[in-house]
Amino acid sequence: MNATTNETVNADTATETPLLELKDVSTVVNAHTANETKILNGLNLTVYPGDFITVLGSNGAGKSTLFNVIGGNLNADEGDVLLHGKSIKRESEEQRTRFLARVFQDPKLGTAPRMTVAENLLLASKRGQRRGLIPRGLRRHLDEYKTMASTMNNNLENRLNTATGSLSGGQRQALSFLMAVESKPELLLLDEHTAALDPKTSQQLMTATNDRIAADHLTCLMITHRLEDALKYGNRLIVLNAGKITFDVRGEEKKQLTREQLFNFFEDL
């Protein structure tokens, strides 16, 4: 096992061009004050199409900040963010939604509470597109949404016309996930999206997540605090510490990785 910040590119991805690159990215908070800190500190990351990367790191390591920089909620103060080789550093959050979708930890963040499940799905199906004065045509999509919702195995398909605010946390988060993946985004960012749920519901959503990513060949970064999930899912695992990637394994090497090894690695930090 070699813990390294260098890119350990394996054979099948070496010829591919990267989907996303972060080059020497730093973000500073409280600039020009005594509390000035670099949350991300010269971070480098290259993501290839089809990568499913699990992201580990202790609280405050900068995981959510990394997602904010990719998503455009926060600017990289130094370095560059590239999509297909082109800089997207200056693009707004709204502009980046044409290739990117996110699910947050808090189920309340991802859905419109007074709108129905079907209305939410319809809204998200137009991710990053122009929204004009054209009738929304909700009824035409109901069958499609029913099928989609039934893949979540939590009775969501029978609540399509319910206001999202009255769903259970698990249903609401499942909906957030469906809204993120239904337009098949080029890049999916999951920020501890199962952490707020009870163990069983959390497990259910995690399984559905993995199935969906595999079926649609989605490229995904998933922050999790569960070592088991980080090991079990995805083709690559990275660990963030103090704003840097301190560990990066993929492919066979990741498959060989054990919980103990990972745990010891954390102890050493």
Place this chain on the structure above:
Amino acid sequence: MSLITSAIGQGLLWAVLGLGLFLTFRILDFPDMTVEGTFPLGAATAVALIYRGMNPLLATLCAFLVGMVAGLITGLLYTKGRIPILLAGILVMTAAYSVNLRIMGRANLSLLGKSSLFKNDFLASLPQYFDSVFVGLVVIIVVTLLLVFFLNTNLGQAFIATGDNPTMARSIGIKTDRMTIMGLMISNGMIAMGGALVAQNNGYADVNMGIGIIVIALASIIIGEVAFGDLSLTQRLVAVTLGSILYRFVLLIVLQLNFSANDLNLLSAIILAICLLLPRFRKFFHFDRLIERSVRDERNN
């Protein structure tokens, strides 16, 4: 009977304000004070234009456009300028007062001897007060249908989502600033049009006719909600109009109790306060639990 007809007519005309305010107060979820300025602005614009010989329908449409400009300014101050919405609205409302004086050239401008939307042969043939019922009904039906259409388009859904959860809206690519500005423009356009209608119905425009407008518009929204409860969005729009008419009935009853027209704003505020407090009262006195307990006690005894 004629009092009731008059109340219905007034309720219909003023319902345009409630529907306009609904877009900001209920959908975008913030109170927009601009309306206290845009209502007399619409009145002044329409009356001044008709006074100079413009066609009343065209003048009313001009009032709508001028109202949209006021909404645009509030929207820019709020979204791009990051000024809190209450303050942004108060700024534009205050500025509008001077603009209204400029437009009319004086504090009060009469339409005596001039044309208006309420002056034509057909309306004159109707019994007393039925002219405002007829015009109000036509306006409300057109406005409600347009709103229902708009809110059910992709753009309208993006607008609703912006008010419901702006974080989520942005995360699916909705330009929330643009939606907020658009909502403020349509809302203030409608309220200015309401001002134009009321002024033509009264036969004059007055710079002070905006005072307390927001309370009256809110009253029609809240009364509609208190009276009809849980509804779909389309039904809620209809409820605003019914709420506006109910509000006129309540006012009619109160005015029978020998209050003068000068007490109108006090009465409006009290009526709205009571409607807003109703749900609290229910909780405060624990009506539900009280009833439940008395039933249980009886059973135990």
